[in-house]
Amino acid sequence: MDITxxxxxxxxxxxxxxxxxxxxxxxxxxDLTGTHLGxxxxxCGACTVLVDGRAVRSCLMLAVQAAGSEVTTIEGLxxxxxxxxxxxxxxxxxSFQCGFCTPGFVMQATAFLSAHPDADEQxxxxxxxxxxxxxTGYQSIIDGVLLAAERNRQG
Amino acid sequence: MKLPAVEYEAPETVAEAVDLxxxxxxxxxxxxxxxxxxxxxxxxxxxxxxxxxxxxLHELSxxxxxxxxxxxGAMTREYVAEDSTVxxxxxxxxxxxxxLIGHEAIRNRGTIGGSLAHADPSxxxxxxxxxxxxxxxxxxRSGERVIPxxxxxxxxxxxxxxxxxLLVEVRFPRAALGTGVSFTEVARRHGDFAIVGLAAxxxxxxxxxxxxxxxxxxxxxxxxxxxxxxxxxVGEGPSASLFEEAAxxxxxxxxxxxxxxxxxxxxxxxxxxxxRRGLHAAVGNADERR
Numbered sequence: 173m174d175i176t177x178x179x180x181x182x183x184x185x186x187x188x189x190x191x192x193x194x195x196x197x198x199x200x201x202x203d204l205t206g207t208h209l210g211x212x213x214x215x216c217g218a219c220t221v222l223v224d225g226r227a228v229r230s231c232l233m234l235a236v237q238a239a240g241s242e243v244t245t246i247e248g249l250x251x252x253x254x255x256x257x258x259x260x261x262x263x264x265x266x267s268f269q270c271g272f273c274t275p276g277f278v279m280q281a282t283a284f285l286s287a288h289p290d291a292d293e294q295x296x297x298x299x300x301x302x303x304x305x306x307x308t309g310y311q312s313i314i315d316g317v318l319l320a321a322e323r324n325r326q327g
Numbered sequence: 328m329k330l331p332a333v334e335y336e337a338p339e340t341v342a343e344a345v346d347l348x349x350x351x352x353x354x355x356x357x358x359x360x361x362x363x364x365x366x367x368x369x370x371x372x373x374x375x376x377x378x379x380x381x382x383x384l385h386e387l388s389x390x391x392x393x394x395x396x397x398x399x400g401a402m403t404r405e406y407v408a409e410d411s412t413v414x415x416x417x418x419x420x421x422x423x424x425x426x427l428i429g430h431e432a433i434r435n436r437g438t439i440g441g442s443l444a445h446a447d448p449s450x451x452x453x454x455x456x457x458x459x460x461x462x463x464x465x466x467x468r469s470g471e472r473v474i475p476x477x478x479x480x481x482x483x484x485x486x487x488x489x490x491x492x493l494l495v496e497v498r499f500p501r502a503a504l505g506t507g508v509s510f511t512e513v514a515r516r517h518g519d520f521a522i523v524g525l526a527a528x529x530x531x532x533x534x535x536x537x538x539x540x541x542x543x544x545x546x547x548x549x550x551x552x553x554x555x556x557x558x559x560x561v562g563e564g565p566s567a568s569l570f571e572e573a574a575x576x577x578x579x580x581x582x583x584x585x586x587x588x589x590x591x592x593x594x595x596x597x598x599x600x601x602x603r604r605g606l607h608a609a610v611g612n613a614d615e616r617r
Contacts, residue, residue, distance in 0.1 A: 173335070190335030190378065193365075212328055213366035217432065226406070226435040232365045233436065234358075236335065237382055280432065301517045302430025 175239045179204065180248030188235040195219040197235035198245060206246035206275050210304070217303030220276040221245050227283035246275035249282065258282045258320040267316030269307035276303050281317045289324055296321070330368045334377040341386060341466060344493055347379050349468050352490040355379050359402060359441030362433045387440070387495055392417055395501045396462075401440025401494045406431075408439055418499045420459060420508040420528045420540075424451040427510060430518040440494045443479070446486050449520045449545040451510060453480060457550045458526040458542035461499045465492040473498075483548040503538065506530040507613025511605045512544070513597050515588065521545045522588050523597045527605035529560070531613045536560045541573075541605070546583040546598055553577035556602065565610045567603075574602035 176185045179202060186201040193212075198204045198221070210216035212231050219230040222244035249256040255263065258281050268274040277300060284299040285291065291299065296317050297310075305313060336355075338344040348355060356375035358364055359382070367373035381387065387402035390411045397418050399408060408414055409425040428434055428442070428451050442452040443463060456463070456476040463474045465488055474487060481487050488494060502508070512524030523545040530538035539560035541553040556577035563569050583594035 189332070191330040191333050191368075193330065196329070213369045214362060214433070215366075217430070220432055223435075227432040228435050229362075229432050231369075232361050232433075234335075234361070234365075234380075236337070237361075237380065284431065298517050299431060302432060 173236050175235055177238050177240060178242045180244060186235075190234060190236055192235045193231050194221070194223075194233045194235045194238045194243070195230035197238075198230060198243070201235075204245050204247050208272055208275050210272065210276075215304070216273070216276070217280060218273050218276040220279040220303065222279060222283055225283070225286075227280050244279075246278055249278065256282065257323050258285065258317065261320035261323055262313070262316035265312055265316035265319055267308065267313045268305075273303060273305045273307075277305070277313055277317075281320065285317070285321055285324060289321065291321060293318060328369050328371070330365070331371065331374060333368070333375060335380065336377060337380045337383050339383050341384055341493065341495060344379060344381055344384060345466055345468055345491070347377075348493055349491045351377050351379070357381055357444065357493065359444070360404065360437040361441075362429065362437040363441065363445045363447065381493070390414060392501065396498045397501060399439050399497045399499065401438065401444075401496055403439050405434035405437045405439065405442075409434060417501045418459070419502055419506065420510065420526055421452075421455050421499055423508050424455045424510040424526060427451050427512060427518075427521075427524075433518075439497055443497060444486060444488060444494045446480055446484055446549070447520075448480075448483060448548050448550060449522075449524070451512070451521070451524060451526070451544060453550040454524060454526040454542040454544040455510070456497065456499075457552050458528060458540040459499050461497055463488075463494060464496040464498065465489070466495045467492045471495075477552070480549040502528070503530050505532055505613055506538070507609040507611065509605045509608035509612070511601045511608065513601070523583070523594050523601060525598070525601040525605045527602075527609045529565070529606060529609040529613060531565070531610065535562060535564050537562075541577055541602065543577075543581075543598055543601075546581050546594060548584075551581070553602070555579075560606075565606070570603045570606045573606060574599040577602045 208218040210218035214232045354376040358378045358380040387400040415422045461476045512521035528540040539557040556573040585591045
């Protein structure tokens with residue numbers, strides 16, 4: 173089936189079998205391999221992207237269902253080579269080790285902070301509880317997102 | 328794993344969807360939010376020949392209140408219901424359960440109807456629907472049928488929906504004056520499947536309990552109502568000893584399944600604890616609602 177959608181601000185078209193997930197479509201057809209696939213059944217959160225501004229698991233959505241949507245992936249966050257606030261704060265806080273889970277955490281944190289700019293640590297922990305990291309022990313990730321929230325508030 | 332090859336239909340009206348269901352019956356699965364069905368496909372636990380994607384049926388999204396009932400369209404996404412002031416004001420038990428469903432990214436796609444049609448016994452919404460005596464409206468070529476929640480849940484991931492029927496709406500009764508609610512659950516991690524959960528609703532009038540509703544998730548292959556405990560509570564004034572006795576009655580006949588998250592005995596003990604906690608919490612916020 174033919175699919176036309178907006179990805180990171182640009183109109184993209186492609187063709188996919190109905191069974192192809194949005195995650196595989198982004199990676200294989202649009203060469204946007206920043207979106208990672210961990211469990212492929214909605215548990216790990218690594219494949220989180222924004223669809224029409226809301227965080228969704230791209231392994232639990234068919235590519236054909238994203239037709240007409242505005243999708244943002246990890247590749248769409250930086251502006252003119254400058255990392256987004258969440259990216260920079262997570263970089264500064266050493267919020268990753270192997271980096272496999274990082275795109276999912278960054279996208280989930282980006283969506284959450286834009287809706288909840290005043291979130292405290294407990295709310296951030298809850299918001300990120302659906303994303304799995306096997307390296308960091310999470311503390312540095314929480315630190316990074318808290319730092320991003322603080323920087324966002326300071327403008 | 329990748330999804331198996333499957334035919335795909337995307338009807339644009341309920342009438343088209345119902346025609347497709349009549350044509351494919353058991354060979355088709357209805358795709359709503361996909362947060363349970365797509366994992367089942369990926370794990371090869373479901374192998375439908377055809378997916379009937381109802382995400383294009385905008386007529387099935389929305390919340391409306393009338394005549395003591397709140398009607399929620401089957402395709403209403405969980406985050407929309409969570410943000411709904413109508414639901415917060417009139418069906419507080421549903422409002423209490425919604426934030427506990429999965430994680431934010433799951434609720435952004437998952438739907439009210441999808442959860443009830445999937446009928447996972449450890450999910451929150453089936454327990455809420457059972458506790459509140461919600462009504463499920465299904466449509467087929469031969470018309471509409473209204474099924475009380477008490478006769479909707481048939482077994483593990485099984486409902487009394489006919490293969491040619493589409494769940495189109497869920498109706499929840501408006502909470503009476505003086506009603507307090509709680510949804511308490513024990514899970515390994517916020518957002519994980521509940522090991523045991525309890526939907527509790529208590530209505531107070533003149534200091535006595537005039538209506539009590541208790542339904543568990545995670546203790547059987549279907550959600551379970553604690554009718555004997557409810558009968559005990561009605562007419563009494565809330566007290567710790569009353570809740571203790573209600574917890575005993577509510578769990579006396581439970582024989583929960585055992586898995587790596589907990590033995591049957593553990594689940595039973597958690598269930599009794601949740602009855603005490605849930606009733607305290609519900610009575611505690613009963614005065615806040617006029």
